[in-house]
Amino acid sequence: MWTSRRRTRAALVVAALSLTALTAACGGADTAKTAAGAAGGKGGGAVLKIKDPGNSGPLAVAKKEGILEKRLAEVGATVQWGGSYASFTATVDAVRSGSINVLEGAISPVLGYLVSGKDIKIFAFTDPVTDPAAPQTDGLVVKPDSPITSVKDLVGKQVAVNKGGRGEYLLLLALQEAGIPADQVKRVYLNPDQGASAFATGKVDAWWAIVRAYPEAVAKGARVVVHGRDLKDQDLNMQAARTELLTEHPEVVRVYLKVLQELTAEAQKNPEKFQNVFLDQGPTAVSGPRLTDEIARTRYAKVPRFATAADGAFVTDVAGIFQKYGVLPTAVNPNDVIFDLKPAA
Amino acid sequence: MTLEKVPLGVPASVKDPVEASVTSVKGPPKGLTKDLANDSANDSANDSANDSAQGFAKEDAPEREVRGGAGATALEPPRYLGGRRRGPVASTAVRVLVPLLLLAAWWYGTASGAISSEILAGPGAVVGALGELVATGQLGDYLLASAQRAGLGVLVGGGLGLLLGVVAGLSALGEELVDPTMQMKRAVPFLALVPLFISWFGVEETFKVVLIAVAAASPMYAYTYLGVRGVDRKIVEAARGFGLTGTRLAFGVIIPTALPNILMALRICLSVSLTGLIAAEQIGATEGIGYLVTLAQQYYRTDYMVLCIVIYAVLGLLIDLAIRGVERVAMPWRGQVAAR
Structure with a gap:
């Protein structure tokens, strides 16, 4: 009894000491965080929280030159640049937790989120690039020696797409237009970076490469069967924001869109400035033919515009495809999704 | 030689005095090693069993010479003195x-x-990538950012694991209170907690440090608990005999004896923190070696992917070297008594 009581006491003392140290450490961290929070929200103005813009594009230039900071200060708001996210799912998690309140992307990936949550709304769209001289931005790619030459040849084959995103939407759309039941083609769900590996090593027969993956795949010799532009692609690029930001501070979001519009217009004239914004070297830098390609793409990029009620058709069309093939459980009401930010003239 | 002369450390199960004396003279006694090893299946128990066994062999050797008779003139070195x-x-x-x-x-x-270079970039490309990272100063920034996250995470998580492990190891009540929960927690992959942690802690530094801390707590707890349970009760009794109690007993005897386990745990904690870094820095990061993995994937740079692996491998080596150094400083006796 005596020994065990002593031993318990020893343990308790050790426990108490360590706990005190830990509490002190945590307390310190909390205080620091509160102080930082107070500084960030100074003036009670709105804070735009944007994810890391990377090394190219209008937002990267805005971050580098402090354009948003300056313009937002005029309406009493601030901007907070966040980190980057490995996948769209992770980005959505960040939006849900409020760490990001403005995001851009295609309609398709946010639909899954919009079905279950009403806390973000689309306030701007970018019309699709239709100029035939503009470089393509996506495509169904196969190996150069693949027997697949048209969408019809996909029957019984494995195609890598990103789940619930643009890749899956375009594949389903292509199959629908070719009159092939979707269940005759095996969809393999892979994120773009995983898709790249699976495609390079021949683990899938075809891959719908989107965004950065597409020029990368073409540069490595892949053959393109069909482009998104060849289809009736309704999956526009859009800008969305958290609903409370849009309802409480619409003028702030308008300033953000204005800046974005101005910078995109500038990028059309001077695309070189919008590549390798921060770094000329390293993993995010592009060079050689890839740089030429990016410059051409930037030259043809469209300027984002305010979303209107008529744009509901795009949302309905994309959601319709997803719902038809069971990607989305229910329909999406466009009125719940689009926010009319346009100032009354 | 009788049972009374058998030194402390031989379990009571060695009942036969003849067998006891024979085994203690001939080197590592089988029964002794097996008994202690069965008592607690961990390294330190095995080591201490071997240590004490060697100790007997050395101590008893001269005695055997004396008993050997007049023929023996010189000291005979023991057959086994370690590798x-x-x-x-x-x-x-x-x-x-x-x-x-x-x-x-x-x-x-x-x-x-x-x-093919698409599958695995060559060493030249990887060295080129490393050169770029060094030239832009990113490598230093990334390593520093990750070191802060991992360091803080391991400090908090490892500290908590150490504390709970000591509590569970020392007191029965502590074990009853702590152990079931920790065993449950140990089975939960920390990656499964990522979505929950994002909604609880956001995506900033707190989230990253908490994730690493949670990942590091389990191995530290498990090893510390085993280490403390494995401390020879005779050593504790002897220390008590010298009047050591309470914190002095814990810090002076129990924790130093469990130190091999705790340092092993630290090795694993630091390795696990690298995994944690990859998971944590995929989300909301702008620098860090885990973020570099994400970047390499997002920009389809196989040279940077391989570079990341090389960086992690080198870090693994450095962690091991550092812990070896700590072992040498913190356990100076180990070089003399370890089986190898």
Whole structure:
């Protein structure tokens, strides 16, 4: 009894000491965080929280030159640049937790989120690039020696797409237009970076490469069967924001869109400035033919515009495809999704 | 030699005095090693069993000479004095042999075209990538950012694991209170907690540190608990005999005896923190070596992907070296008593 009581006491003392140290450490961290929070929200103005813009594009230039900071200060708001996210799912998690309140992307990936949550709304769209001289931005790619030459040849084959995103939407759309039941083609769900590996090593027969993956795949010799532009692609690029930001501070979001519009217009004239914004070297830098390609793409990029009620058709069309093939459980009401930010003239 | 003369440390299960004396003279007694090893299946118990066994052999050797009769004139060295150490040069050469062979195979495979650069970038490309990272100053920034996250995470998580492990190891009540929960927690992959943690802690530094801390707590707890449970009760009794109690007993005897386990735990915690970094820095990061993995994937740079692996491998080596250094400083007796 005596020994065990002593031993318990020893343990308790050790426990108490360590706990005190830990509490002190945590307390310190909390205080620091509160102080930082107070500084960030100074003036009670709105804070735009944007994810890391990377090394190219209008937002990267805005971050580098402090354009948003300056313009937002005029309406009493601030901007907070966040980190980057490995996948769209992770980005959505960040939006849900409020760490990001403005995001851009295609309609398709946010639909899954919009079905279950009403806390973000689309306030701007970018019309699709239709100029035939503009470089393509996506495509169904196969190996150069693949027997697949048209969408019809996909029957019984494995195609890598990103789940619930643009890749899956375009594949389903292509199959629908070719009159092939979707269940005759095996969809393999892979994120773009995983898709790249699976495609390079021949683990899938075809891959719908989107965004950065597409020029990368073409540069490595892949053959393109069909482009998104060849289809009736309704999956526009859009800008969305958290609903409370849009309802409480619409003028702030308008300033953000204005800046974005101005910078995109500038990028059309001077695309070189919008590549390798921060770094000329390293993993995010592009060079050689890839740089030429990016410059051409930037030259043809469209300027984002305010979303209107008529744009509901795009949302309905994309959601319709997803719902038809069971990607989305229910329909999406466009009125719940689009926010009319346009100032009354 | 009678049972009374058998030194402390031989379990009561060795009942036969003859067998006891024979085994204690002839070197590591089988029964002794087995008994202690069964008592607690961990390294330190095995080590201490071996240590004490050798101790007997050395102590008893002169006695055998005396009993050996008039024929014996000189001292006879014991048959087993521990493994002979190779010279430092030979030892280092053997140590780097396998990594060098791997490197040569990599080099040859990529240079000869047997391995496509899409599947595995060659050493030249990886060195080029490293050069770029150094030139832009990113490597230093990334390592520093990750070191802060991992350091803080391991400090908090490892500290908590150590504390709970000591509590569970020392007191029955502590074990009853702590152990079931920790065993449950140990089975939960920390990656499964990522979505929850994002909604609880956001995506900033707190989230990253908490994730690493949670990942590091489990191995530290498990090893500390085993280590503390494995402390020989006779050592504790002896220390009590000298009047050590309470915190002095815990810090002076129990924790130093469990130190091999705790340092092993620290090794694992630091390795686990690298996994944690990859998971944490995929989300909302702008620098860090885990973020570099994400970047390499997002921009389809196989050279940077391989560079990340090389960086992690080198970090693994450095962690091991650091802990070896700590072992040498914190456990100076170990070199003399360890089986090898």
